[in-house]
Amino acid sequence: MKRVTGKKGVRRWMRPIGLLAPLSLGLAGCAGTLHNRWASETDTLSNWQDSMASMPVEIHGHLEGKDAATQATDVPHGITTAGYLAQNPGQPPLDTLPRILLYVGGHQIPSDQNYCSTAPAMRSMTVKxxxxDVAAALCDGLRLVVTARYQITPQSLDREGEAAIVDQMKEHLMFALATNPKVPSMGQ
Structure with missing residues (x-):
């Protein structure tokens, strides 16, 4: 592998992280968790970022007064499993596709690598x-790639809207990809 040195090489390598770092703070004031331990060496930011904007967002959970199907209509590319089946008869099931899973509200999320399974084992969590609670996972079919979890205030949800929160969660997932320890940095 060619060693990248000098200012130009560093800038090129830092550009994706430099662009994402301020964006990753979009949920300011919220403590969060990112996990990339399931990502493989091929799960790079460049391999996923182009498809992230149009990837299906599979909605789970509920907000007060809104079920998952209603929430899905408020999010670009939002879908539920039932909605996908109704809109795509004869197509491969949703769980075979690359997608983002989004759990909003409630007090349970899938346990670790079970996020992408068709019937995930759920675990309880504490919500302040x-x-x-907003939890997102990037799934490649049934394979979990990265996760992000944050707790937000109802006021920030009201102010920014569900679509903006989903965009912020996508940015957190991309930041987790950008910091994947299994992908060698360009300077090594």
Whole structure:
């Protein structure tokens, strides 16, 4: 592998992370968790970022007064499993496609590598009073790639809207990809 040195090489390598770092703070004031331990050496930012914008967002969970199907209509490319089956008869099931899973509200999320399975084992979690839990996973079919989880305030959800929160969660997933320890940095 050719060693990249000098200012130009560093700038080229830092550009994706430099662009994502401020974006990853989009949920300011919220403590969050990113996990990329399931990512493989081929799960690079450049391999996923182009498809991220148009990738299906499979909605789970609920907000007060909204079920998952209603939430899906508020999110670009939002879908539920039932909605996907109704809109795509005869097509491969949703769980065979690359997609983002989004769990909003509630007090349960899938346990670790079970996020992308058709019937994930759920685990309970603690949600701080006055917060809404938002958990996202990037799935390649049934394979989990990366996850992100944040707790937001209802006011930030009202102010920014569900589509903006989904965009922020996508940015967190991309940041997790950009920091994948299994992908050698260009300077090595």
């Amino acid at each position: 009073p006055g917060r809404i």
